[in-house]
Amino acid sequence: xxxxxxxxxxxxxxxxxxxxxxxxxxxxxxxxxxxxxxxxxxxxxxxxxxxxxxxxxxxxxxxxxxxxxxxxxxxxxxxxxxxxxxxxxxxxxxxxx
Amino acid sequence: xxxxxxxxxxxxxxxxxxxxxxxxxxxxxxxxxxxxxxxxxxxxxxxxxxxxxxxxxxxxxxxxxxxxxxxxxxxxxxxxxxxxxxxxxxxxxxxxxxxxxxxxxxxxxxxxxxxxxxxxxxxxxxxxxxxxxxxxxxxxxxxxxxxxxxxxxxxxxxxxxxxxxxxxxxxxxxxxxxxxxxxxxxxxxxxxxxxxxxxxxxxxxxxxxxxxxx
Numbered sequence: 001x002x003x004x005x006x007x008x009x010x011x012x013x014x015x016x017x018x019x020x021x022x023x024x025x026x027x028x029x030x031x032x033x034x035x036x037x038x039x040x041x042x043x044x045x046x047x048x049x050x051x052x053x054x055x056x057x058x059x060x061x062x063x064x065x066x067x068x069x070x071x072x073x074x075x076x077x078x079x080x081x082x083x084x085x086x087x088x089x090x091x092x093x094x095x096x097x
Numbered sequence: 098x099x100x101x102x103x104x105x106x107x108x109x110x111x112x113x114x115x116x117x118x119x120x121x122x123x124x125x126x127x128x129x130x131x132x133x134x135x136x137x138x139x140x141x142x143x144x145x146x147x148x149x150x151x152x153x154x155x156x157x158x159x160x161x162x163x164x165x166x167x168x169x170x171x172x173x174x175x176x177x178x179x180x181x182x183x184x185x186x187x188x189x190x191x192x193x194x195x196x197x198x199x200x201x202x203x204x205x206x207x208x209x210x211x212x213x214x215x216x217x218x219x220x221x222x223x224x225x226x227x228x229x230x231x232x233x234x235x236x237x238x239x240x241x242x243x244x245x246x247x248x249x250x251x252x253x254x255x256x257x258x259x260x261x262x263x264x265x266x267x268x269x270x271x272x273x274x275x276x277x278x279x280x281x282x283x284x285x286x287x288x289x290x291x292x293x294x295x296x297x298x299x300x301x302x303x304x305x306x307x308x309x310x311x
Contacts, residue, residue: 008180009164009253013239016255061261062254063179 005081006059007067020056022046023068024088049073052091056084101192106132107221107291117311125229125305128298130291131283135187135194136217137202141209142181148209155205156185167252167265173198176252176265184216184263184285221291224267225298228279229305234264236301244270244280258297260290 002014028034028042047053053073058066070080070091080089108130117129141148143162153159161168161177168175169186176184185202187194195217202213225234231242237258241247249269255262263285270280286294299307 012255015239061256063182065179 002076002078004057004069004078006062006065007081007083008063008065009059012059012062016059016061018058018060020058020066023054023056052079054088104133104192106130107288108132108223108295111292111295113309114311116309122308123306124227124308126225126227126233126298126302127308127310128226128295128302129224129310130295131188131190131222131224133190133192133194134217134220134222135191135196135198136215136220136285137185137195137199138178138212138214138216139183139185139202140181140212140214141183141206142211145209145211148206148211151205151209152202155201165251165253167250174265176263178254178263186217219288220285221288223284223286223291223295223298224281225284226279226281226310227305227308229302230280230282233298233302233305234282234284237297238262238264240264249280257284257286257294258301260286260294260297262286262294 003011004014004017005011006017025042025046028038031039034042050073052070054068054070056066057069058064066084068082068084068086069078070082070089071078079091082089109132113130139160141152141160143149143160149160156173156175157170158168158173158175160175160183164177164180166177172187174186174188176186178184185198187198191197195215199213199215206213231244231247234257235242238255240253240255247253247264247266249266249271252263252265255264257264265283265285267281267283284294
């Protein structure tokens with residue numbers, strides 16, 4: 001069970017959160033200009049990172065806010081928590097483990 | 098407008114008034130329903146100093162800015178729910194408390210960008226008090242209810258036995274009157290979950306001896 005530090009409410013149990021998958025995937029500016037392959041790339045394709053992964057969480061049973069988490073997918077250690085719209089934290093990304 | 102004679106609390110069918118007639122005795126937990134509280138959800142940018150000042154003038158206290166805290170007086174309580182979201186609660190069972198509270202908020206926030214939504218009819222409040230109240234709630238909730246971590250006035254939205262609830266520690270041990278009453282929690286829960294949660298609390302509290310009080 002993870003102890004996730006919600007940037008608004010403080011550390012709370014993973015039970016209170018819902019998961020939002022990979023962060024920093026911008027919606028295409030002109031979706032109607034994309035072909036099916038490009039649209040599928042945007043909708044479905046996600047990186048399967050071993051190491052530091054930037055992902056979204058929502059404090060569903062608490063303040064109901066979305067935020068970003070940098071988590072090590074090997075150790076499950078949470079390295080940083082930052083608000084939606086904030087720049088990526090300075091972390092060593094895609095490190096070898 | 099709710100016709101008073103049609104108004105039933107979420108737990109009215111359990112006949113708690115009849116069970117609450119007895120003495121509390123040495124029970125570790127005392128439970129009661131505190132129905133019909135006026136509750137209004139307020140969304141407002143806390144950076145809007147003018148609106149915050151207007152609310153302070155209208156209610157006599159400032160909205161709590163720190164996470165998981167509350168503020169208030171005997172008439173109204175404000176619970177922090179999120180960085181731009183609060184509940185304002187009228188603790189008494191006055192039948193038109195919710196609409197009156199919403200009206201007061203709308204008047205104070207006139208011209209400001211804010212949302213005022215009455216939510217009281219969808220909730221009820223279960224008061225869990227007594228020296229073993231912390232231990233009882235801890236059985237079903239991942240929050241830390243230790244007296245050092247969850248102090249008087251603390252509030253938090255979380256889950257209790259898988260039901261979404263809002264906790265408010267109305268008074269802690271230090272406020273207890275002679276007789277070791279223990280902490281007083283107000284647990285706000287959706288009306289449709291109220292019977293389930295009441296049954297769960299009674300079952301989980303059996304080892305501490307649960308008294309139903311008026």
